[in-house]
Amino acid sequence: MKTNAETLTQKKKRKKLSPLARREELQGYLFILPWLVGLFGITLFPMLFSLYGSFTNYDVTSRMDFIGLRNYTRMFASDPLFWKSLYNTLYYVALMVPLTTIGSVLLALMLNERIAGMRVFRTIYYLPAVLSGVGVYFLWIQLLNPSSGLINTLLGWVGIPGPAWLSDPMWTKPAIIMMKLWGVGGGMLLYLASLQGVPSQLYESAKLDGASAFRRFWHITLPMISPVIFFDVVTSFIGGFQIFQEGYVMTDSGNGGPMGSLLFYNLYMWNQAFQLFDMGYAMAMAWVLFVIVLLLTLINLRMSRRWVYYEGGED
C-alpha cells in the first residue's frame, strides 16, 4: 500500500515538471515540429491512406469502393507483369549491390595508397558520381550504341564482339548496372573516409608480427570498416529497389524496353497509377514493395551481427 502510494507520488512528480523544464520541453517540440508535420502530413497519413486504398478500386476522381483482397489476389495470381517487374528489380538489386560495394571498396583501397598524383586520381574517380539524371542516361544510350558507341568500339579493340546492349533483353540490365558502376566513386569516397579512420598502430603491430598484406586487410581493415560496409549495403539495397528513371528514360517512353526486360517494379507501378489510373492496384503494389524491402532490411540487420564489428561494443 505504502509503496504503491510512494510510486504514485513519484510518478506524479515525474509528470509535473518545473516551469523551466516545461519551457525546455516545449522548445524541444518546437524545434522538431517541422519534422513532425512532415512525418504525419506527408509520410504516415499518406501511407495509412494508401493502405486503405489498396483494398479499393480507387481512381482519384470518382470511385473508391471496397473490394477486399482483390488487388492482392490479382497481383499474385493473375498478373505475369507484376512477377516480371519484381524479377527484373530483384535481378538488378542482386547484381548491383555486391558489384558496386566490392568495386568501391577495392577502389578506395587503391586510392588510399600514397603515390604520385593521388589527389588527381581521387577527383577523376569521384567526378562521375556527382552526375546523374537524364543527361547521364542520354550519354549512356549513346555509349551503348551497338555499332557506333564507345563501349563496343573499345571491346572491338580487344577482339570482343559487343552485344546489342539496350536492344537485347539479355543485356539491358547488365548495361544499366555498368552505368551504375561508373558512379562507384560515391561509395569509394565513403570508404576512403573510413579507411583513414583506421588507427595505423594496428597495421604497424601486425607488420611486426609478420602478417601479410592480405591478412592485414582481412583481419584489420575489413573488420574496422565493416560498419560502413553494412551502412552502404543497406542504403544501396533500399536505393536499388527505387530504380525507375533508368527504365523510364532509357526505354521508349516507359514501355519497359525489349521484351519488358527493363520493366522495373516502380515503372510498372507508375504505369498502373498514372497511365491507367488504377490507383488501388498501384497502392497495393506499393505496400507489397514496402513489405519486401522491410523484410530484406531486417534480414540484413540480423545477418550483420555475424560480420559487422563495432569497436567498443554495440551501440
Next chain:
Amino acid sequence: MDRPVPPASGRENQAIDARRIPARRRRIKPSEALLFVLLSVGSLLFLLPLWWMISTSLKSPQEIAQYPPTFIPNEFHFENYIHTWQAAPFTLYAFNTLMLAFFAVVGNVVVNSFIAYGFARISFRGKRLWFSVLLATMMIPGFVTLIPQYVLFSKLHLVGTYYPLIIPQFLGSAFYIFMLRQFYLSIPKELSEAAKIDGANHLYIWARIVIPLSKPALAAIAIFAFNGAWNDFLGPLLYVNDEVLYTLQIGLQSFRGSVQTQWNYLMAGSVIVLLPVIVLFFLFQKYFIEGMNLTAGTKG
C-alpha cells in the same frame, strides 16, 4: 608526376644512389608503379564517357553515323550548342530549375539544422522514441509514399504547381537530420552552457553558436540539396505538366522527342544540363568530401 624509376642494381649501386638522391626522394616500389599504371588506365576509362559526350556534341550528323567512330571530331561544330539552346526554351528551364534549387537549398540547410538541434541539444520527453521513428523512416522507399502523396496534393489542388516540390524541402530530411545531429552532439556543451547562463534561449544558441560552428557541414548539405534539386526528374515529371514550368531534366527529356536521333543536339543538351554540376563540383570539391566524411562519421 612520375619520377624516374632507378635501374635495378646491385648493393654497391644502391649505396651510391642513396648518397646521390636526396633523402626525401624515396625509391618507388614496383607495386607502386603498377598501381600508378592501373589507376591511370582506370581514370582514362572513367573520363572517356565525358569526352565522348563532348566530342559527339560537336560532330556533324554525318560524322556521328560514320563507322568506325572518331574520338576527335574532324570538324568542330560549335553551332550545335546555339542550335540546341534555341530549339527548346533552355533559358526558361534553367531559370525554373534554379528557382527550385534555391528553395531546396534554403529549406534543407535551415530546417534540417533546426530539427537536428532539437534532437541533439534539448532534452524533452519522448525524444528517444521520436528519434527511433526518424531512423525508421529512412527505411521507407520513396515510391511507397509517392502515390498517396500525389493523391494528397491533388486533393489540395496543388498538382500542376511547384508547391509539391517545394513544401517537402521545408519539412526535414531524415538522413540530413541524423547526420547533423551526430555533428551537433560533438560540439562541447560548455559553449552553449555559458550562453545559457547569460540568459540566451535555444533559438539564440542555435543561430549564433551552433550554426556558425557547423558551416562546413551545412555547406555540404547545401551542395547535396542543390545537386538533388538540379537532378530531380521524378518530382517534376509527376507534378508539372505545363511546359512553362518544365525543369532542365524534364525539358531535356521532351527535347529528345523533338530531335529524335540527332545525337549531336542531344549530347549538346546533356552537356548544357550536366556542366553546371561539374563546375560546382570543381569549385566546392572540399564540401563534397566533407559531406562524405560526415556520412562515414555517423557509422561505427
